[in-house]
Amino acid sequence: MLWLALPTWARSTPITIPSPSGYTAEGQCAGYPRLPLKTPKGWCAGLVADERDGLRMPRRLLELAPDRFWITDMGSWEPKQGRLLELKTPGQPGDPKRTRVLAKGLDRPHGLIRGPDGRVYVGEAGAIWRTPSTQVEREIVLRDLPDTGAHPLTEMVFALPGTLFVNVGSATDACRAEGQDQPSIPCPEIEGKLPRAAVYQAVFGGSDFKRQTFVPWAIGLRNSLGLAVTNDTTNSGMRLWQAENSVDYTDAQMPAEELNELSQGAHYGWPYCVTDKKGHSVVARGYKKRAPCGPTDAKAPFQAWPAHVAPLQLLAVPAAKPGEAERPWSGRLLAVWHGPRAPGHRIVAWRLDAQGRPQGEREDIVSDWDASPGMRPQGNPAGITVDSQGRLWIVEDRNRTVIVIAPDKPVTQPR
Numbered sequence: 001m002l003w004l005a006l007p008t009w010a011r012s013t014p015i016t017i018p019s020p021s022g023y024t025a026e027g028q029c030a031g032y033p034r035l036p037l038k039t040p041k042g043w044c045a046g047l048v049a050d051e052r053d054g055l056r057m058p059r060r061l062l063e064l065a066p067d068r069f070w071i072t073d074m075g076s077w078e079p080k081q082g083r084l085l086e087l088k089t090p091g092q093p094g095d096p097k098r099t100r101v102l103a104k105g106l107d108r109p110h111g112l113i114r115g116p117d118g119r120v121y122v123g124e125a126g127a128i129w130r131t132p133s134t135q136v137e138r139e140i141v142l143r144d145l146p147d148t149g150a151h152p153l154t155e156m157v158f159a160l161p162g163t164l165f166v167n168v169g170s171a172t173d174a175c176r177a178e179g180q181d182q183p184s185i186p187c188p189e190i191e192g193k194l195p196r197a198a199v200y201q202a203v204f205g206g207s208d209f210k211r212q213t214f215v216p217w218a219i220g221l222r223n224s225l226g227l228a229v230t231n232d233t234t235n236s237g238m239r240l241w242q243a244e245n246s247v248d249y250t251d252a253q254m255p256a257e258e259l260n261e262l263s264q265g266a267h268y269g270w271p272y273c274v275t276d277k278k279g280h281s282v283v284a285r286g287y288k289k290r291a292p293c294g295p296t297d298a299k300a301p302f303q304a305w306p307a308h309v310a311p312l313q314l315l316a317v318p319a320a321k322p323g324e325a326e327r328p329w330s331g332r333l334l335a336v337w338h339g340p341r342a343p344g345h346r347i348v349a350w351r352l353d354a355q356g357r358p359q360g361e362r363e364d365i366v367s368d369w370d371a372s373p374g375m376r377p378q379g380n381p382a383g384i385t386v387d388s389q390g391r392l393w394i395v396e397d398r399n400r401t402v403i404v405i406a407p408d409k410p411v412t413q414p415r
Contacts, residue, residue, distance in 0.1 A: 048087075058395040175271040249285070
């Protein structure tokens, strides 16, 4: 059922409208159909777009200008089915001409960031390219990245103007052969000059922005779809964070997902070691009595997260500046927990201290996202961004939605 344009007097009356995504909206949030999700006090969730706007498998979104977003849409897990979309956010889900295809035939596009040069960087399986934000002019900056195996998606984050950190995921779940034979030692995926299961540092220079180096920064990282940089204001430095999607056990409580602070040259355990729910490194299945997992063998995670929450993005949000309104995510490190098991399918956060480290208890920014027939599907957030107004935007890949977390009423600016 389509959202119908209503006169102003009618829109103030709560109405119930179903969406093809499985949500049933009642009332409004920021002018959009209001969704039954738990959000911080004074904030609400609005359905901005869904499959009626052409969404197939959105994974990341980025504000280019007020009311104008770019979205990487994988289309499916098949190669060359992806697109780069532009969404104009005024209007309602299903309104015509809100979505425009900027590029198609992309190979599983995922990462989407704005660089220090003002250009937009797009990560496909196998390559990273950049383009002006005014129109698409594809300039490849990294090519010949691995595009095969179980984890070909590209995530990236800038640290300095010419330094880019890039995910190169493992080809397998646990370094087993196709027939699920006993894992190899040493695992060939993490050997050699260009190992997989690693985060790489790419350094660019010169007026033509040519790559100077591309080397592993840290290894033993199965799939780094969450990368973020925070500032250490006490030492004028930076910290690099990684969210680890761990090995796929069928156990409900094992192994833990991880938040890692990445140190240059460190090994974080994959495939030999996993983390238990207490944050201790233990030998992975298939490697018992064959691989050591002591403190000198695998660097311990900064935090152990519940098993199977499947972190798909990290986002470091700066603290509010003097005169700016404080948001529930200001000065925090946000993580997108995709699921599938509880406490997955939610957006979580930790407050950052002066050294750029997450501290304190986990804060649930968006939760109560379990499936409820006739009300909502199970949440599957894949990507987030914060817009120029300080609102939080979310894309769900399987539900094919764009959601905004906005003030329930205008936020009063501090005097």
